Amino acid sequence: MDGRIRPSVGRGTVLDVAELPDVATLLDAAVRAVGGSRREGQVAMADAVAAAVDTDEHLVVQAGTGTGKSLAYLVPALRHAIAEDTTVVVSTATIALQRQLIDRDLPRLAPALAPLLGREPTFAILKGRRNYLCKQRLHAAGSEPDEAELFDPRAVSSLGRQVQRLHEWAEETDSGDRDQLVPGVSDLAWRQVSVAANECVGATVCAFGHECFAEQAREDAGDVDVVVTNHALLAIDAMQGYHILPEHRVLLVDEAHDLVDRVTSVATGVLSERAVSIAAKRAARLVEAGLTERLGEAGDGLALMFTDSEPGRLDHIPDPLAGAVAAVRDAARACVGAVGPADTADPEGATVRRLALAALNEVHDAAVRVLESYEPPLRDRTDVVWLAKSPKQPPSLHVAPLAVGGLLREKLFGDRTTVLTSATLALGGSFSALAVQWGLGRETTGEPAAPRTGRAKRTAPEPAAAEPAAAEGAAGADEAAPAADLTAAGEPRWKGLDVGSPFDHGRSGILYVAKHLPPPGRDGLDPRYLDEIAELIDAAGGRALGLFSSMRAAAQAAEELRERVEPPILCQGDDSTGQLVRRFAEDDPTCLFGTLSLWQGVDVPGPALQLVIVDRIPFPRPDDPLASARQRAVGAGGGNGFMAVAATHAALLLAQGTGRLLRSMDDRGVVAVLDPRLATARYGGFLRASLPPYWATADPEVARAALRRLDAAAAAPMASAG
Structure with a gap:
């Protein structure tokens, strides 16, 4: 099973919520379908999720092991999606839970609820582009030796065998999903046949755009009731402007205790000599030799400064290291300018340019961010920089946000209703510690917000363009549901609930x-x-x-x-x-x-x-x-x-x-x-x-x-x- 369910007959009709059975009735049917028994904590959570969706008020739910929290949020989510002909997004931290939802929970829920909801609910899994095999990159694999050359020659033959296996797998896979490849291949081999979002030229330019696995997954996800994704892709979608996920007004974050770490990881920039070398090699086919030589030399200088620097946090950057980072920044910027825009009439050439620009921009942007982080006084800085060195990894300079609460408040909680749940959220007996990290502030007291009146109707995903950021689409003002209400202090309204655990x-x-x-x-x-x-x-x-x-x-x-x-x-x-x-x-x-x-x-x-x-x-x-x-x-x-x-x-x-x-x-x-x-x-x-x-x-x-x-x-x- 590839985790995708095709749309069923009857979608496109917006129902009145009153026409559907209540959450308790649906939950009873779901529990029977999975062979379970009624649990009070599960019922309380399902009711709370439904109320949060109705009132546009965020909800934080601690549901101990054995509660059955997946059903407790999926049932009201499916009811809402079908009643309003919209998509609900579920985000998780681990592959194990994604697979549980897609391979076990939703396939049993959908047919069980179909008689009560009027049709069978649909669902899909959506991951970052890097998780899907890219046919354009596969076609070019072997002609781009830039990364392989940086490794021990003894590993190259192994890499070649793995890439050959990927060629064979490409002829038989329907999904191109890396998780469907058993046994798997090394990360290095997979990088030869996949691209990140910033490396993709877009389906309208790519010679294989009409058969792109990532685009097919996105298309499937654009017309289903529930999309299952992960925290990293959620962060990329919300914060980097790629808008991969379908339009949605309800977000369910499971394993929410991991959200801050995953978002921080996405928001962290890394600068290394290896990244500079890869960028120079990718640009070498497109610009004058003097420019890439300058970039390569800047990378060598950076490596030398790393050797002379102690690992750890860098509250103040030494002048020699700052000079090396600035040299990388300037050389990368010069290469970017020389590469120029991709030629849409030459798909293969556009791919080469896109890969080069992605590597160059990554190096340039990380260098800029490192240098700019030192401009404010120490007490006013929003980023932290450190040098990582270990026997198993080459040195690298990292820059990460001190906090991500502001990003989450603005990008995640501002325009949708969010339910955050896990077995462990009430630390020290309170949700306050994690609420502050999420940017939610204090729990709302008093009466909840009034129920919503608008509906976020399902819309097809925008077609990918040559620049992924340009694929951003927005619903019209008459279609958009209102953002979740704010408290008087400007913080998102939210309630907390601990439903306990059935375990004694x-x-x-x-x-x-x-x-x-x-x-x-x-x-x-x-x-x-x-x-x-x-x-x-x-x-x-x-x-x-x-x-x-x-x-x-x-x-x-x-x-x-x-x-x-x-x-x-x-x-x-x-x-x-x-x-x-x-x-x-x-x-x-x-x-x-x-x-x-x-x-x-x-x-x-x-x-x-x-x-x-x-x-x-x-x-x-x-x-x-x-x-x-x-x-x-x-x-x-x-x-x-x-x-x-x-x-x-x-x-x-x-x-x-x-x-x-x-x-x-x-x-x-x-x-x-x-x-x-x-x-x-x-x-x-x-x-x-x-x-x-x-x-x-x-x-x-x-x-x-x-x-x-x-x-x-x-x-x-x-x-x-x-």
Whole structure:
């Protein structure tokens, strides 16, 4: 299945909402279709989503694991889309949830609701252009050696084999979607046959525009009831002017706890010697040799300055580094001017120019942004710059916004109704911390806004033009729904709702804080921490997910404990994360150790996971350039930078990590936090209030006894079966 549902008969008719069954009736039908049971939290959330859509008031909903939040927002979304003949956009952070919505939830919902809604709802998935194979780039693959030449020659033959495989796949795929290619190829190989939005010449110019996979996906998404996308594409669509998503007035943001990080990533500029080299090589076929030589030399100078500079945040840019960045800026600008506009009569030549201009503009714009970030006084800056250097990655200069709340308020919340949901949003027992980061301000009090009177009718997407930014289309004033109302302070109106969880956390889980251990140090895991982990694993008979604050700590624990405990221990990096999680889930005694990517998204119900171990509170590193700059900026404004940034970051990860324990109604287990600061530090109360309400203890024997009982209970069915 390629994730696309063709429009069904009967669309185009705008219905009165009163003609359709209410949300409760539709939700009951949906729950029956998926074999579930009625959950009060799910009903409350569905009603709240419907009310938010009716009143144009933003909604923040925390829905704990097991609530069934996907159905709770999809049902009112589908009802609204069909009643008003419009499109609703759902944005998620992870591929796993996108696939769940497209491959499981929506295919079961659509036929179940069809008799009640008058027709079968339609849906599509839409990703960034880079996720789809580009036939024009595929046609040119092998004739553009600019990127491959920058790599070890031994990798080139492997690259060629992968590109050849992509040629073969192109003849059989209907979607061109990278996720449909199994097994996959390296990022380098995929870049040879794909383009970013700023590299595309547009369907009207491209020789393959009439059979473009990305354009087909966009066309499909323009005439369906629900479009599923991701936070990165949502940010690009809203902030960079490409307008890839169809016109919509209702946006549902799932995994909203990740929204700020994903938007920040999209808004971050990167300048590296490699990027300069690629830009020079792409421009070499189009401009005088002297210009590209000048750009190449500027890149060499930048690399030299990187070598002489210390990594980390750069509050002040040294003159030699500033001169190197300025040289790159000026040389790139000269090349841009010499390349000139694309010739629409020469599609292949237009593609070459577009690729060159994209690379040159990326380098130029990053250099400009770096230099301009230093113009205001330190206290008034809106960007932070840092130099990243590591043994595995070449040096690069990064520039990122100190905050994205203003961008979100203006670009995302200003002209549509937005529902933000996740299992972990109420940090410290309040939505305030994340609301500030999103730019929502204080929660609205008093009566909600009046229901909307206008309707955002579905409109076909604008055809792509030679310049993607020119494809922007806007509904007429008579068709546009009013923007979400603002409070008197000019902030978007929003309400918060915590619908809880059907799990009885106090009876199903124990939060054990190892209060007797010393605070974690900086020189690896304390031997007493390793002893504690060994005792917990022995008591549990394995079945442990170890969440560590660094890869070094995870590797140290795995290496040392493999000699001390009987259950097998897998460690992130031994294989792909997906394969490791599968092996962990399939073999009950096995343990899995890892770092950040395991804190979120691991869904292993049943006895394979009965113990979650957290080695330390996951504060950002003190030398993290962006977090430290944001913390300082909050402090300069009179706020508590530590609580607003570091503690909020830690609370979010702790809530996500400890949420791995209970994934089904029958799950039982222990969360063991080895960092005693969770119990002893002043900020510990804020962090504990962010976690599910497990029964708490600081007694190690209580935790171990509970694990031994769970191990015995899990082993009993296997013994009787044997």
